[in-house]
Amino acid sequence: MDPGKLEGMTRFEQNLTGGNAVEVRGLVKHFGATKAVDGVDLDVREGTVLGVLGPNGAGKTTLVRCLSTLLRPDAGTATVAGYDVVRQPRQLRRTIGLTGQYASVDEKLSGWENLYMIGRLLDLSRKEARSRADAMLERFSLTEAAKRAAGTYSGGMRRRLDLAASMIGHPAVLYLDEPTTGLDPRTRNEVWDEVKRMVQEGSTVLLTTQYMEEAEQLASELTVIDRGKVIAEGRVNELKAKVGGRTLQIRPVDTADLDPMIAAVTESGLDGIGGATADREEGLVNVPIVSDEQLTAVIGLLGRHGFAIAGIDTHLPSLDEVFLALTGQKTSTPQDEQDQQDQQDTSLEEVAA
Amino acid sequence: MSATTVKPAALPAEGRIGLRANLRHISALVRRNALQIKQDPESMFDAVMMPIIFTLLFVYVFGGAVAGGQQAYVNYFVPGMMAMGGLNIAMSVGTGVNDDFNKGVMDRFRTMPIARSSVLIAKLIVETGRMLVSTVILLTVGFILGFDLKTDPLQLLAAVGLALVFGSSLTWIFMWLGLSLKTPQAVQGMGFLVIMPLQFGSSIFAKPDSMPGWLQTFTDYNPLSRLADAARALTQGEGAIAAPTLTVLLWALGITVVTAPLAVRKFRDKT
Ligand SMILES: Nc1ncnc2c1ncn2[C@@H]1O[C@H](COP(=O)(O)OP(=O)(O)OP(=O)(O)O)[C@@H](O)[C@H]1O
Numbered sequence A: 001m002d003p004g005k006l007e008g009m010t011r012f013e014q015n016l017t018g019g020n021a022v023e024v025r026g027l028v029k030h031f032g033a034t035k036a037v038d039g040v041d042l043d044v045r046e047g048t049v050l051g052v053l054g055p056n057g058a059g060k061t062t063l064v065r066c067l068s069t070l071l072r073p074d075a076g077t078a079t080v081a082g083y084d085v086v087r088q089p090r091q092l093r094r095t096i097g098l099t100g101q102y103a104s105v106d107e108k109l110s111g112w113e114n115l116y117m118i119g120r121l122l123d124l125s126r127k128e129a130r131s132r133a134d135a136m137l138e139r140f141s142l143t144e145a146a147k148r149a150a151g152t153y154s155g156g157m158r159r160r161l162d163l164a165a166s167m168i169g170h171p172a173v174l175y176l177d178e179p180t181t182g183l184d185p186r187t188r189n190e191v192w193d194e195v196k197r198m199v200q201e202g203s204t205v206l207l208t209t210q211y212m213e214e215a216e217q218l219a220s221e222l223t224v225i226d227r228g229k230v231i232a233e234g235r236v237n238e239l240k241a242k243v244g245g246r247t248l249q250i251r252p253v254d255t256a257d258l259d260p261m262i263a264a265v266t267e268s269g270l271d272g273i274g275g276a277t278a279d280r281e282e283g284l285v286n287v288p289i290v291s292d293e294q295l296t297a298v299i300g301l302l303g304r305h306g307f308a309i310a311g312i313d314t315h316l317p318s319l320d321e322v323f324l325a326l327t328g329q330k331t332s333t334p335q336d337e338q339d340q341q342d343q344q345d346t347s348l349e350e351v352a353a
Numbered sequence B: 001m002s003a004t005t006v007k008p009a010a011l012p013a014e015g016r017i018g019l020r021a022n023l024r025h026i027s028a029l030v031r032r033n034a035l036q037i038k039q040d041p042e043s044m045f046d047a048v049m050m051p052i053i054f055t056l057l058f059v060y061v062f063g064g065a066v067a068g069g070q071q072a073y074v075n076y077f078v079p080g081m082m083a084m085g086g087l088n089i090a091m092s093v094g095t096g097v098n099d100d101f102n103k104g105v106m107d108r109f110r111t112m113p114i115a116r117s118s119v120l121i122a123k124l125i126v127e128t129g130r131m132l133v134s135t136v137i138l139l140t141v142g143f144i145l146g147f148d149l150k151t152d153p154l155q156l157l158a159a160v161g162l163a164l165v166f167g168s169s170l171t172w173i174f175m176w177l178g179l180s181l182k183t184p185q186a187v188q189g190m191g192f193l194v195i196m197p198l199q200f201g202s203s204i205f206a207k208p209d210s211m212p213g214w215l216q217t218f219t220d221y222n223p224l225s226r227l228a229d230a231a232r233a234l235t236q237g238e239g240a241i242a243a244p245t246l247t248v249l250l251w252a253l254g255i256t257v258v259t260a261p262l263a264v265r266k267f268r269d270k271t
């Protein structure tokens, strides 16, 4: 077993209370009349990923900033690894890593120098800081840009450097505030892999996101917030069942097959699958599914029946659809941010495709 | 790759940062500030050009009128300018800090297990280095124009040291201002308001003898005059050394004791 990992975990367990790495109770942060965080309760169990899902302005960033000692909450309590955010900020900072929503790297320094500096500030030896800087650049595909000033990086590269900087010290608790917003699908997958790796190595992660897909990929539990309040929480599977999971879209070569395909799926009695519908305008069969096994089963079934299939696709519910399902209301996204929201929905579908 | 987090030795129970760790953090941050200069050499422009331009201008434009000759004025002006260099660099720190500390990387520093003061101390060290560069250039130009060191190199070093000590105390004031005011422009405006009277209402450029009585009182109390006097005594062998030196050191101490904690607190509380 990796001795470093053991040490990290020992340190962590010493300070833990009841297996929760993060405990938030009645947290409040107002900015004038804006109730950015308005009485939030949440727990992140040690070694797991909690996804905090919410639209623009829900209070995600404010919550993360309170939990990383950048903002002082107005009321309520929060402990991280057993340390109180208000009373024990210094101890708390030893256990956390943060990738904020906006890049926090030094633009005048090269990627390598940024990481080396963070390593030294985390009390790594020169040698260790050097080798970890190299390794992190490699992991985030930044080796070629290692010597260039971070100010010359593209948005996605800066984001990756930021993630590398927050992971270089192997923090016990890692906050990621919308880590993949603005990243292309390939890079997004890379980031997800690195987050999974951090969890495997023992870190606890609190992740905010606007993407159901991201939450599904990484989080075991979800908290959905809107206007500073928690509106739903639970295991991802439970919430997904409420929301309806994914939609499998099948395009037959011949649209005359639409109805026979639906009949085949319905008659098959496949576990948990029902309500296949036809989208005649698009020439698609829509099958709601909640797992990859179901996807495989449906495709296999149609194959055995000998249907000719021109294309398949899966479609995840957008944040809007999630909100609709959970609360019966549209998100409170302000009108001026609607464009951005639309864009994000588009990229969500691209990822799903 | 090993997954070691923080070395246990650096993990005292109550979260305090040990001296050695603190020095390590400061040196990592000094490296950052130095690399920024390397990446952006134009930021050294003020430190390099100001002593050259000011010295040439003052010696050739005012030399004859103020001191009756360039040679005499070089000997008067160079020690005075040693006092002023620190003030100018300190002011540029105010604008730089304001810019720098509004950047995202400060959020990262604020969430890291380092003393908040180390970020400011690192800046102070690099800026004092810039003052030193500026002073060396000033002396070089001075010697080329015929500056006469009538004492010995050791006393010259003492004068440089005194100017740096005072200059770094001024840096705390401007770091505090830079952190308190919203924009670099505001810092610059505020800086000029403070600097102009201090600079010209002193013995830096001209002997206060010819000034009106009230202004003489002001220049008497102006620490920049005392610093210029001390530098003159140390390089020209004219006048007392101990009295102005002590006054300058007390001022430096007083300024640091008051404004350093204010600056650190401002940095800590900034959101
Ligand atoms: N420093 C501040 N001063 C005043 N209002 C603020 C401040 N920070 C946040 N707010 C307000 O608090 C609310 C919550 O903001 P926050 O940034 O936490 O939302 P978010 O969920 O992170 O949104 P996004 O998805 O757009 O990043 C918003 O209405 C925002 O305008």
Ligand SMILES: [Mg+2]
Residues within 6 Å of the ligand: A060, A061, A062, A101, A177
């Ligand atoms: Mg945000």
